[in-house]
Amino acid sequence: MTTENLEPSRRRGRARTATTEVKLPEQKPFKQPRMRYAPTKVLSDDELESIHHASLRILSDYGMDFLDPDARNLLQKAGAKIEDQRVRFDPEMVLETIKTCPSEFKLHARNPAHTLNVGGDWMAFGSVASTPNFIGLDGIRHPGTRQDFKNSSS
Numbered sequence: 001m002t003t004e005n006l007e008p009s010r011r012r013g014r015a016r017t018a019t020t021e022v023k024l025p026e027q028k029p030f031k032q033p034r035m036r037y038a039p040t041k042v043l044s045d046d047e048l049e050s051i052h053h054a055s056l057r058i059l060s061d062y063g064m065d066f067l068d069p070d071a072r073n074l075l076q077k078a079g080a081k082i083e084d085q086r087v088r089f090d091p092e093m094v095l096e097t098i099k100t101c102p103s104e105f106k107l108h109a110r111n112p113a114h115t116l117n118v119g120g121d122w123m124a125f126g127s128v129a130s131t132p133n134f135i136g137l138d139g140i141r142h143p144g145t146r147q148d149f150k151n152s153s154s
Contacts, residue, residue, distance in 0.1 A: 030114050035121045056091040063088035067137065 043051070065085045066072050072082050078097075081088040104119035116124045134144040134152070 032116060033123045035123055056094060059089040059094060060091055061088075 063081075063083075063086045066075065066087050067085060072085070072087060075087050075089075076082045079090065079093045081090075102119070104117060104122070107116040107118060107124075109115050116122075118124055132144055133141055134148040135141045136148075
């Protein structure tokens with residue numbers, strides 16, 4: 001065994017990159033965009049009215065299932081018809097409730113500078129991929145699965 005070639009190699013691998021500072025691109029400050037142009041009109045007024053009346057009929061004739069008994073109780077007190085887990089809504093109830101909804105509202109962030117305006121000419125972007133955590137009917141929380149996501153959206 002010889003001791004002649006004990007000079008450090010030129011490549012240092014991780015040791016070199018651990019001390020190298022990575023410069024990230026400068027990020028612009030948060031600013032919520034606004035729509036500068038009128039929305040594209042995809043449906044005629046008659047088509048939109050037809051969809052609206054169909055949705056009222058579906059809520060009245062077929063209803064929706066609500067698994068949470070507290071939610072069913074609140075809806076019943078508000079005038080909805082309850083049958084087991086199925087809740088049916090009179091069209092008048094839906095229309096009166098819609099009248100109480102604001103045309104704009106704020107989603108308050110932990111950092112007030114990042115609070116989002118929703119509605120009006122404000123634009124808000126977000127992504128939703130799946131349920132990262134899931135609480136089943138048994139009340140136990142566990143990591144979400146594709147099956148949980150399918151079950152919650154069907």
